Amino acid sequence: MANKTKAAQLCMSCLLTLIAVAAVVSASFAYLSLNLGQLFSIDAAGEMLRFLQSFFPPDLSAGFLARTARGMLETLAMSAVGTLCAAVLGLVLALPASGRHGAALKALSRLVLNLLRSVPELVWAVLTVLAVGLGPFAGTLALALHTAGVLGRLFAEALENAPAAPAQSLLATGASPALAFLYGTLPCVQPQFLAYTLYRWETNIRMAAILGFVGAGGLGQMLYFELSLFHLAQACTVIIAMLVLAALVDAASAFMRRDWVMVHA
Template sequence: MSEGLRRGSPADPGRAGGVLVLLGLAVLVVASFATLDLQWARFFSADALARMGRFLLELLRPATEPRFVAKLVPATLETLAMSLVGTLLAAVLGLLLALPASRTWEGDPARWRGATRFVLNVLRSVPELMWASLLMIAAGLGPFAGTLALAAHTTGVLGRLFAEAIENAPEGPAFALRVRGVGEGRVLLFATLPTVLPQLLSYTLYRWENNIRAAAVLGVVGAGGLGQMLAFHLGLFQMSETSSVLLAMMLLVLGVDALSFEARRRMAA
């Protein structure tokens, strides 16, 4: 039997492994639906739909009083500042940790790769809310703790992404410098980083978009910004004020998304 026939036969180990993986995923999906208490009939009942409708109608009347808007604008800027500073800190720290966490060439011993990747795993495994709760003990309530929480979690995410980008960088430019006896530091600066810089910037902009949303959520635990206003007004069932806060969040996210999209477009041009 030819090699092509053997490769396409039902007994192929790779194909059999793929089928087993798909069957395992199907079993997990069925088990998930079976173990969750999904009360679809209650969710789509007339009473539930009527209550959701009344709630949405209340949200369609945002508060526009000058006194409230005067509080909303600084909170919006505070949320923007938290996300921006947190992302910038994470980009710098993530790159510093990504360098020892990556193997830049085939003979690279990368002695600190395992330990650094463990640190990155720990940083990104802890959610932002948990980081904020821990940091508030030291820094107190306010945007400073929220900014540090965003930076800690995002450092783990960006560090891992940066390390993967550095390891997958084209080897040609770096190899050309190494055969001429150029040191590893200069190889990194003049060959590796220039080839992966657009990818690193794209990752950073994407995480900035995510951190806008995360910064709003962190305000719920007292980290300031729009999230703190949202928790306060929603807790008092002040739907008009809540609607204005949600509208400010959406406008902020749309603005950052548009800015990052334009930046990616210019980098790709």
């Protein structure tokens, strides 16, 4: 009898939750004046189809392919350098954020990490473009600043959850705190650090392509330029290059993680 009562209460709770969610969604549609009928109408489908057809065939001329290849390399370099700088800065901030240097530094470093990651990459890109001018340097800085906040928080959580026994054993034998960290704590969290860094690199590849829309270089800047001039065939080539680059980085990241696991198994 008690089980039936609990089940009935649970069903009623689920029903009330669904009603509340439906009411919020309906109110949102009404407030935003969204007309889904126009989006899914036959005329809208025809317009979207004609728009997509205008992108094909892509521009495969030698000159434009060479420009696109340079844009791919620029985007790849932006993401790689930005992620590397973010990993270094994130580790530097993660050490005090994990509570290893007192409560005051922990609170201060966590405040800095929260500030870095709470500002989106596009906002950082706007600020860095104003600071250093248009180009890949601004995009690299934007990626590094935001990603440092993300990786720093993840690194700090990993350090807090790392087993203390290896480092304590080294300290008991007379090792310095730095050596105890390097040989006792760091090996325990290295797989997590690598996984987090590679994941953020994959994310930054896509974000580096988007940052070009605010003048931060790479494929995104090429795409924005071509779309602004309604060069849709050229824009199609750039979009394909973005997809190819993202797929290559995903494959390289998966290979590096698998190779790391095999080496340290």
